[in-house]
Amino acid sequence: MQSKKQKALEAAGWKIGSTEEFLALTPDEVAYIDIKLALGHSLRELRLESNLSQVALAKLVFTSQSRVAKMEAGDPSVSIDLILKSLFALGATPGDVARTISTTPSPE
Numbered sequence: 001m002q003s004k005k006q007k008a009l010e011a012a013g014w015k016i017g018s019t020e021e022f023l024a025l026t027p028d029e030v031a032y033i034d035i036k037l038a039l040g041h042s043l044r045e046l047r048l049e050s051n052l053s054q055v056a057l058a059k060l061v062f063t064s065q066s067r068v069a070k071m072e073a074g075d076p077s078v079s080i081d082l083i084l085k086s087l088f089a090l091g092a093t094p095g096d097v098a099r100t101i102s103t104t105p106s107p108e
Contacts, residue, residue: 031104033074034104035080036080036083037074038100038101038103038104039080039083039084039097039100039101040071040073040074040083041072042096042097042100043071043072043083043086043087043090046087046090046092047068050090052090053065054068054069055068057086057089060086060089060090061082061085061086061089063082063086067082068086071083071086084097
């Protein structure tokens with residue numbers, strides 16, 4: 001956010017903060033969300049590299065297209081198990097998953 005805009009909002013009584021502060025998330029919750037989002041992003045990249053549609057991936061892992069879209073978006077209703085199963089179905093290795101997880105920002 002631009003400094004000028006932030007100052008104007010604060011002058012109007014708005015409080016500027018992080019998502020973590022607003023939702024009162026613990027560092028563990030932040031780490032979980034960051035990892036899930038990173039895995040979903042990795043899934044999307046790998047699916048696109050494989051030239052597969054969401055429908056084709058859904059058929060591959062016996063789920064629906066809407067579920068694949070939710071996995072890629074980090075929807076909280078999707079289990080990490082399904083995301084991992086989908087990554088492995090696309091050829092990801094445990095090392096690939098470990099690299100994805102290890103490059104997520106750590107909560108402070």
